[in-house]
Amino acid sequence: MLGWLPENISEYAQGVDKLFALIYWITVVAFVLVIGTLIVFLIKYRHRAGHRAEYIEGSTKLEIIWTAVTTVIVFGLAMLSFPEWNNLKSPAENPDYVVQVRGEQFNWYMIYPGPDNELGTEDDLELENELYVPEDKLVQILLTSKDVIHSFFIPNLRQKQDALPNQTIDTLKFQAREPGRYEIPCAELCGFGHSGMLGYLIVQTQEEYDAWVAEQWPE
Amino acid sequence: MQENENISHEHDDDEQHEHAHDDNDTMEHTHEHDNDEQHDHADHHEESFIRKYIFSLDHKMIGKQFLIYGLIMLFVGGGLALLFRWQLAYPETPELEGGKPAKAAKPLPIIGPSQKYIDDGEVVTGADKMWERIYDSDKEEFLEVNMPSGLIEPHFYNMLFTMHATIMVFFVVVPILVGAFGNFLIPLMIGTRDMAFPVLNMLSFWLAVLAAVIMAAGFFVPGGHASAGWTGYAPLSADPQWTGVGWGLNLWAISLLIQGFSSLVGSINYITTIINMRAPGMTFLRLPLVIWSLFIVAILLLLAFPVLSSALALLIFDRLAGTTFFTSTAEGGGSSLLWQHLFWFFGHPEVYILILPGMGIASELIAVNSRKPIFGYRSMVYAMIAIAFLGWVVWGHHMFQSGMRPGMGAFFMTTTMLIAVPSAIKTFNWLGTMFRGSIRFTTPMLHAIAFVSMFVIGGLSGIYMANTPVDIYIHDTYYIVAHIHYVVFGGSLFAIFGGIIFWFPKMYGRYMNDTLSKIHFWLTFIAFNCTFFPMHILGVGGHMRRISNPMQYEYLQTFEGMNIFITMSAFTLGFVQLILVFNFVWSIYRGKVAEKNPWNVTTLEWEAPTPVPHGNFAQIPTVYRGPYEYSVPGEESDFIPQAQPEHAPASAGD
Numbered sequence: 001m002l003g004w005l006p007e008n009i010s011e012y013a014q015g016v017d018k019l020f021a022l023i024y025w026i027t028v029v030a031f032v033l034v035i036g037t038l039i040v041f042l043i044k045y046r047h048r049a050g051h052r053a054e055y056i057e058g059s060t061k062l063e064i065i066w067t068a069v070t071t072v073i074v075f076g077l078a079m080l081s082f083p084e085w086n087n088l089k090s091p092a093e094n095p096d097y098v099v100q101v102r103g104e105q106f107n108w109y110m111i112y113p114g115p116d117n118e119l120g121t122e123d124d125l126e127l128e129n130e131l132y133v134p135e136d137k138l139v140q141i142l143l144t145s146k147d148v149i150h151s152f153f154i155p156n157l158r159q160k161q162d163a164l165p166n167q168t169i170d171t172l173k174f175q176a177r178e179p180g181r182y183e184i185p186c187a188e189l190c191g192f193g194h195s196g197m198l199g200y201l202i203v204q205t206q207e208e209y210d211a212w213v214a215e216q217w218p219e
Numbered sequence: 220m221q222e223n224e225n226i227s228h229e230h231d232d233d234e235q236h237e238h239a240h241d242d243n244d245t246m247e248h249t250h251e252h253d254n255d256e257q258h259d260h261a262d263h264h265e266e267s268f269i270r271k272y273i274f275s276l277d278h279k280m281i282g283k284q285f286l287i288y289g290l291i292m293l294f295v296g297g298g299l300a301l302l303f304r305w306q307l308a309y310p311e312t313p314e315l316e317g318g319k320p321a322k323a324a325k326p327l328p329i330i331g332p333s334q335k336y337i338d339d340g341e342v343v344t345g346a347d348k349m350w351e352r353i354y355d356s357d358k359e360e361f362l363e364v365n366m367p368s369g370l371i372e373p374h375f376y377n378m379l380f381t382m383h384a385t386i387m388v389f390f391v392v393v394p395i396l397v398g399a400f401g402n403f404l405i406p407l408m409i410g411t412r413d414m415a416f417p418v419l420n421m422l423s424f425w426l427a428v429l430a431a432v433i434m435a436a437g438f439f440v441p442g443g444h445a446s447a448g449w450t451g452y453a454p455l456s457a458d459p460q461w462t463g464v465g466w467g468l469n470l471w472a473i474s475l476l477i478q479g480f481s482s483l484v485g486s487i488n489y490i491t492t493i494i495n496m497r498a499p500g501m502t503f504l505r506l507p508l509v510i511w512s513l514f515i516v517a518i519l520l521l522l523a524f525p526v527l528s529s530a531l532a533l534l535i536f537d538r539l540a541g542t543t544f545f546t547s548t549a550e551g552g553g554s555s556l557l558w559q560h561l562f563w564f565f566g567h568p569e570v571y572i573l574i575l576p577g578m579g580i581a582s583e584l585i586a587v588n589s590r591k592p593i594f595g596y597r598s599m600v601y602a603m604i605a606i607a608f609l610g611w612v613v614w615g616h617h618m619f620q621s622g623m624r625p626g627m628g629a630f631f632m633t634t635t636m637l638i639a640v641p642s643a644i645k646t647f648n649w650l651g652t653m654f655r656g657s658i659r660f661t662t663p664m665l666h667a668i669a670f671v672s673m674f675v676i677g678g679l680s681g682i683y684m685a686n687t688p689v690d691i692y693i694h695d696t697y698y699i700v701a702h703i704h705y706v707v708f709g710g711s712l713f714a715i716f717g718g719i720i721f722w723f724p725k726m727y728g729r730y731m732n733d734t735l736s737k738i739h740f741w742l743t744f745i746a747f748n749c750t751f752f753p754m755h756i757l758g759v760g761g762h763m764r765r766i767s768n769p770m771q772y773e774y775l776q777t778f779e780g781m782n783i784f785i786t787m788s789a790f791t792l793g794f795v796q797l798i799l800v801f802n803f804v805w806s807i808y809r810g811k812v813a814e815k816n817p818w819n820v821t822t823l824e825w826e827a828p829t830p831v832p833h834g835n836f837a838q839i840p841t842v843y844r845g846p847y848e849y850s851v852p853g854e855e856s857d858f859i860p861q862a863q864p865e866h867a868p869a870s871a872g873d
Contacts, residue, residue, distance in 0.1 A: 001755070001756065001759055002759075004756050004759040004760045005574050005608075005759055005760070005761075006760065006761055006774055013574075013691075015688065016688045016689060016691065016692060019686060019688050019689050020689050020692075023683055023686060023689060026255070026682075027679040027680070027682060027683075030675075030679055031675060031676065031679055033565050034646060034675050035672055035675065037650055038343035038650060038653070038668070038671065038672060040535075040648060041653045041654060041656075041658075042658060042668065045589070045653060045654065045656045045657065045658050046657075047590075047657045047658055047660075048657070049657045051657055052302060052590075052657060052850055052857060053589060053590040053591045053655065053656040053657040053850040053857070054591070054655040054656075054847060054850065055592065055849075055851055055852050056591065056592070056594065056651070056654065056655060057592050057594070057595075057596070058592075058593075058594050058596065058598070058648075058651065059594075059595070059651070062647075062651070063598050063644065063647075063648075065594055066643060066647045067640060067643075067644055068645065070387070070639055070640045070643040070644075071637075072639065073639075074636035074637065074639045075633075077682070078632055078633050078636050078686075078687060079634060080628055081632060081686050081687055081688055081689075082632075084532070084687075084688040085625065085628055085629065085632070085687040085688050086625070087284035087693075088410070088631075088688060088691060089628065090625065101640055102867050103658040105461065110494070112314055115492070120579070124545070146463050147454070147457040147461060148452075148454050148555075148848075149452055149454070149455065149555055151695060153695070153761075153763070154772060155692070157763035158691060158692045159691065160620050160691050160692065160694055160695070161620055161622070162240075162620050162621045162622050163622075164548060164551075164621075164622045165454060165546075165555060166547045166548065166555065166557055167547075169620065169622050171625055182300050183772055183773060183774055185763055185766075185772060187450065187694070187695040187696070187763050188452070188695060189377065189447065189448045189455065189765045190455060190461075191377075191455060191461055191462055192372075192377060192462070193373065194373070194765060194766065195373055195376075195379070195765075195766035195767040195769075195770045195771065196373075196766075196768065198771060198772065201714075210872065216615040
């Protein structure tokens, strides 16, 4: 099951895969225990002639044990998850780059602030469905939507965030480790073109990225 | 005890049989009189066809009406699913070019035009003939617009999955579990003659029919049916300009409003009946678990549905009256998140409405077929109450990625994970019930075992989603689709199938054919797992839900084969259900005639004669014990009916 996960290129979200694996093994063990017990019971206590069921109304001790065990496991899991969640869903502190992303039926528009580092000025650059970032740099996305709710999903970064109309969400950030070209589908139904609303994340080395910047904003 | 019986009589006479005029001394009834009266009914009161089968006030008939309604809608909803499954397996079918399928594209197997037809225009298969006729016709044919060359247009695709879920949730599972089993079982199992409000009961059914008619009408209006998903997220649903859907979505909302009234009326009826009309001696802690589950569900329905109704009303205002509850502009307006909060505040309790009666039915089937008392009856009841209560404080787990404040995520993660505790208690108690039992592998028991094991998978897969960091990745993927189907199909539907086979002898006085039932069970069980288990893998691979063409994405290319496999399994699953329908209809007329208590059950419904007459019981039974007195030591019979007096000679069977 774990092998089906796409390559994880995120500096931040390595913990997601670890949690996934942990839950996977907890659930596999729980599944095997429960279903194994079920099968043993079905075979062992099947109806046989002359054999009568035993009158058992319950056992408070057992009830307390399995209630307590389950409670401890789920609380433990929750505790392990809080830091990871806060880490992934908090605004970036001192991001290296900030890009605004706008969802609009049925494209992603990436808006770069340009040399003045300010959005909403003349030197902004708007790209359709292509997000260029340098590797190993903290990138913050300011996510918004023009029309309906979209969801910005980068499987390889284990990141997903809904884009809301007329609202900017600043909690999406990532640091990509591997140069390459990755897909950015829309994960929230947004109309007839939802399937195929597809952008690309292009992770470059710092030199490539600097060259790209120089090309976009010639001195 | 005496008083209780009189209440039942009064209502029996006044409302159900409409012949209070020939029987004015209701308050003076004795047991003997009671018996006479039943004869009166049979002799003098032939009801008209319409009164008996259509506008019936009898809870058993209304239950059967709901059952057949739900089964018909099951096929509608399933058919829609098969249509879009076909698309998902073969998404790269030809587009139209000048009114004919474009060349050099992969044809859609079986129902699409063949490769030969696409290449040379030569009619080879039956499908070619159909398509040729459609292409040559001057009219705007439905298929040509929505499925040119078999390929489903994206808009039509959205409509199909929206309606699949809407129908399955609101028109199949709730009507069958709550409408059919609730109506049929509650009066019989608590030992009374009918529901507290028979007219409201009839109203509940006919409102549901009206809702279904309006929902069906949506397919035929210009712009097509609702296509914003069954969750109808605003602003996509709130403004026709985003989907191009006009009256389709209005009708969707209106239909759900009416369905809400139907549920509301039904739930008031159930709650009143269970609180006020239990047979003498039937204390709350002697209620069978299925009645407990229906009681809790009725309360959930009563409290949850008005939230959806108000959200739908606001949505209709947004669409028709120009308000902006769910839309916003730069100048201001409402909030798109408001819809999600309202919808899921209803929606999560709704999920438990879908599963709790299934748990109740499974509990009955497991106890009866293990010939043992339910392990930890009280904790089973408390667990259901806990699940129902927690259901109100977990709605945010549907919204972890919605833009809701991330701090809320921590709270909702904790409450959601807590639900694992009562769910685990229930699972362990079912296992405990089988422990040292004498398990009979009847077909209802097979369904109950399937219910437990599928519920375990559905419950465990829920932990991934409750875990916020992991949910970031699997949210809105096929993982969710797999999870919901393991709970609602693997859970609720297996319980429904088991329940139908189990109570069929009481409903229709005949058995369903056991060989056919067993074939149906095994094929369904296998096809179900082949259909939905691979969806977990799709989800882990990042396959989004609600996309009509996964092949547009490079990273989903590897899943083409798996999608084809799922589609084939889904078709098998769909066709296997025809066995159930055939068996159901055939058995009503030709099944083996059933005795009064064929499965040797303790609960009251099996005290009533078969087929159950008007008024259910010759005389209202008195309850002497809990519902699960199986294999009591020192007793000759391995079950003691709830209505059997203490120290009386055992009257096993009947």
